Amino acid sequence: IAGITQAPTSQILAAGRRMTLRCTQDMRHNAMYWYRQDLGLGLRLIHYSNTAGTTGKGEVPDGYSVSRANTDDFPLTLASAVPSQTSVYFCASSNGSGENTGELFFGEGSRLTVL
Amino acid sequence: GQNIDQPTEMTATEGAIVQINCTYQTSGFNGLFWYQQHAGEAPTFLSYNVLDGLEEKGRFSSFLSRSKGYSYLLLKELQMKDSASYLCAAVDSNYQLIWGAGTKLIIKP
Numbered sequence: 376i377a378g379i380t381q382a383p384t385s386q387i388l389a390a391g392r393r394m395t396l397r398c399t400q401d402m403r404h405n406a407m408y409w410y411r412q413d414l415g416l417g418l419r420l421i422h423y424s425n426t427a428g429t430t431g432k433g434e435v436p437d438g439y440s441v442s443r444a445n446t447d448d449f450p451l452t453l454a455s456a457v458p459s460q461t462s463v464y465f466c467a468s469s470n471g472s473g474e475n476t477g478e479l480f481f482g483e484g485s486r487l488t489v490l
Numbered sequence: 491g492q493n494i495d496q497p498t499e500m501t502a503t504e505g506a507i508v509q510i511n512c513t514y515q516t517s518g519f520n521g522l523f524w525y526q527q528h529a530g531e532a533p534t535f536l537s538y539n540v541l542d543g544l545e546e547k548g549r550f551s552s553f554l555s556r557s558k559g560y561s562y563l564l565l566k567e568l569q570m571k572d573s574a575s576y577l578c579a580a581v582d583s584n585y586q587l588i589w590g591a592g593t594k595l596i597i598k599p
Contacts, residue, residue, distance in 0.1 A: 417590050420586065479533075479587075484531075
């Protein structure tokens with residue numbers, strides 16, 4: 376049982392480069408999320424998708440974009456990376472959304488360093 | 491603004507009991523989650539409370555008081571593997587999760 380798979384697990388890239396973090400789930404969950412986790416701060420929501428074909432902005436969406444072409448995949452793209460985007464990125468999914476949001480299942484995280 | 495407060499770090503002894511507190515201020519409230527996160531790993535679900543009271547699940551229990559904006563996670567018979575960060579997250583009126591920064595629990599033999 377894979378659950379949620381993220382790739383890459385770790386990446387160092389130069390400022391200004393474009394980067395896509397991949398996220399795939401095999402649980403047929405409707406809702407998917409991208410969070411960033413920084414030391415001393417709680418998880419912060421970047422973007423979310425309640426169902427395939429729809430996306431929404433979270434708390435810290437600037438500099439990031441997402442797409443949800445199908446149920447399983449939810450890639451996160453940094454169009455032009457900046458050092459402040461150095462963080463650990465977690466993809467998550469849940470069976471429901473809104474008032475039906477249940478527990479979140481998280482991927483193992485992608486550690487991104489922007490130099 | 492919305493805010494979740496929990497202690498940054500706590501230390502406890504193997505075999506003992508520890509209580510991790512969480513206070514929240516959110517626009518509306520639709521429940522509270524606790525997650526466990528071992529260093530370098532993904533958060534994993536522990537509990538969800540939406541009604542006042544205590545929910546027990548083995549060695550772990552979670553309590554909620556909606557009137558006080560307060561929850562705690564109680565861990566009994568501590569084991570070394572319980573060394574981890576414990577994340578509190580409240581669900582606001584828009585059903586968005588507002589996360590605390592986490593409490594790092596250190597277990598000593």
